Amino acid sequence: MNIAETLLSKGVDDAPAVLHGSLLVTYGELRRRTDHCARLLLGLGAGKGDRVGIVAENGIFFVTAYLGIIRAGLVAVPLQTDATLPWLSQVVREAGSGLVLASRRQAVRWAHEAQRLGVRLISEATLDEPVPDRGVVWPDVEPTRDLAAILYTSGSTGAPKGVMVTHGNIAANTRDIIGYLDLRPDDRAMVVLPFHYCYGLSLLHTHLAAGSSLVINNQFQYPEQVLREMQSRECTGLAGVPSTFQILLRRSRFRQMRFPALRWLQQAGGKLPNPYIQEILEAFPGVRFFTMYGQTEATARLSYLPPERLKDKLGSIGRGLPSTRLEVLRPDGSAVAPGSNEVGEIVAAGDNITAGYWNDAAETAQYFRENRLYTGDLARVDADGFIYVVDRERDMIKCGGNRVAAKEVEEVIAELSEVVEVAVTGVPHEVLGEAIAAFVVPVRGVALEPAQVQGHCARRLPGFKIPERVTFLPNLPHNSSGKVAKQELRKLALARHVPPGPPVAADTQAPLPTSAG
Amino acid sequence: MTELKQDIRRFVVDNFLFGQDNGLTDDASFLEQGIIDSTGVLEFVAHLQQHYGIKIEDDELIPDNLDSVNAAAAFVERKRAGGQSP
Numbered sequence: 244m245n246i247a248e249t250l251l252s253k254g255v256d257d258a259p260a261v262l263h264g265s266l267l268v269t270y271g272e273l274r275r276r277t278d279h280c281a282r283l284l285l286g287l288g289a290g291k292g293d294r295v296g297i298v299a300e301n302g303i304f305f306v307t308a309y310l311g312i313i314r315a316g317l318v319a320v321p322l323q324t325d326a327t328l329p330w331l332s333q334v335v336r337e338a339g340s341g342l343v344l345a346s347r348r349q350a351v352r353w354a355h356e357a358q359r360l361g362v363r364l365i366s367e368a369t370l371d372e373p374v375p376d377r378g379v380v381w382p383d384v385e386p387t388r389d390l391a392a393i394l395y396t397s398g399s400t401g402a403p404k405g406v407m408v409t410h411g412n413i414a415a416n417t418r419d420i421i422g423y424l425d426l427r428p429d430d431r432a433m434v435v436l437p438f439h440y441c442y443g444l445s446l447l448h449t450h451l452a453a454g455s456s457l458v459i460n461n462q463f464q465y466p467e468q469v470l471r472e473m474q475s476r477e478c479t480g481l482a483g484v485p486s487t488f489q490i491l492l493r494r495s496r497f498r499q500m501r502f503p504a505l506r507w508l509q510q511a512g513g514k515l516p517n518p519y520i521q522e523i524l525e526a527f528p529g530v531r532f533f534t535m536y537g538q539t540e541a542t543a544r545l546s547y548l549p550p551e552r553l554k555d556k557l558g559s560i561g562r563g564l565p566s567t568r569l570e571v572l573r574p575d576g577s578a579v580a581p582g583s584n585e586v587g588e589i590v591a592a593g594d595n596i597t598a599g600y601w602n603d604a605a606e607t608a609q610y611f612r613e614n615r616l617y618t619g620d621l622a623r624v625d626a627d628g629f630i631y632v633v634d635r636e637r638d639m640i641k642c643g644g645n646r647v648a649a650k651e652v653e654e655v656i657a658e659l660s661e662v663v664e665v666a667v668t669g670v671p672h673e674v675l676g677e678a679i680a681a682f683v684v685p686v687r688g689v690a691l692e693p694a695q696v697q698g699h700c701a702r703r704l705p706g707f708k709i710p711e712r713v714t715f716l717p718n719l720p721h722n723s724s725g726k727v728a729k730q731e732l733r734k735l736a737l738a739r740h741v742p743p744g745p746p747v748a749a750d751t752q753a754p755l756p757t758s759a760g
Numbered sequence: 761m762t763e764l765k766q767d768i769r770r771f772v773v774d775n776f777l778f779g780q781d782n783g784l785t786d787d788a789s790f791l792e793q794g795i796i797d798s799t800g801v802l803e804f805v806a807h808l809q810q811h812y813g814i815k816i817e818d819d820e821l822i823p824d825n826l827d828s829v830n831a832a833a834a835f836v837e838r839k840r841a842g843g844q845s846p
Contacts, residue, residue, distance in 0.1 A: 464800070465826075687809065
């Protein structure tokens, strides 16, 4: 079955599907609009499997366009609204999208570029026009093979990579997520994450499929406004990436405000340091807090930690999903020993593992092998099978013969109540290979010295894990998904640190570790 | 007030519009124009605090106080006079 139809099958006609500012669309209306959009696209001559771009802020138009494209048997390619035009043009060319659906604002921004690319731009306003009411032949969909979407991410080189998501991938992942979150028709989620990002898209999929409602607020610039809307709309849930919760905890009255309707909070998109999780648990004892783990390559989600295990398994990502089997493997393919400190790579199998990268056989062969996804995330497994992510392979800092997980140092610095957000990364060092550099956002109006941060680390960590450099910033650079852009920080560190540090004699280097921690 | 507006306007144009004025009017909403993202707001607030020696509370981070050159200038004036936000 076509996944767009499946997602829209549960909500009752009069129930609100999407609320955005003063606008509201019910499930009945959304089904009508989706059908209309699909007919319009097929009427323009689009055929099964054609890629159609969407460039739009979160809103009713995005939802309609996305579902309409998929309903017509076409492939939706959501584009980042804040990406540069050259990057977007590259994506449109790569994906071979002859059609792009654009919101009113984006249509203006795109008009010239679309013409240059020979792309037909369909503005939001066009969807209001009537479509000739003639018979449509709906393309058949084979769920395990046919694509519903291509989701573009920036690879480590910055070049766009398109993840191919099938109808069946979305069905499997959506079913699992609804199950563990226990989403119900009376749920009402506050959505601040962009729909062009797999996590934002998973919110759309799951809430529609559960027949519940999404409240869209694109003004997280003003967290206080978002919180007030959560109160007035009686939202039952909020989903965020680490920085969402860090900003709410340290730069809004989140903890002081009351949300009587709130049932759950969910967090993915990187590890929220444990001290923040503790604060949330203390401030909202009756609310279920889900820490989750995933990748675009797995549609969205790979694992979650059940809230009742937060106390005894704090920091774990859990053990997988009903449809997704996770293993932690050594380079030779055998499993690491549970209950040990041995670190391996997380490898996933299941119906949510996507079909690989669009038009990129080499990258696909590297990460997708024998129907399994090699995540590039390093982890260990405890005696009960709970998985703990140590770090991304590329976020391990190689410092004077040691391997230091950036995440471990971040967790320790985040214990300081003066710290809003912290990112730790390796920067080139002529003697150590890499030096540990910490970038810290202090709470407004608080004077914090590098020595205080280093002193705290010294009390909690062995010497070789103490950051050599501590830089204070008013905020960290984030990409459009809300993740910290560590490449930007490395550039910043290099720009700020000329000339390089004084030479260090070989015998003063940190000792070799007995354990990588 | 005029000087204050020019000051704030210059900061916004330099930091968020890369020096390109683009016909930004003093009452244009930064949100509607898509000028400032969430980290941008925090930068803007840090600048206002440092530059004008005021302290901005978390519950004052609302569009009414910050979402245009006019709004921000009026807000800074009120803060400097020791008044409360609306």
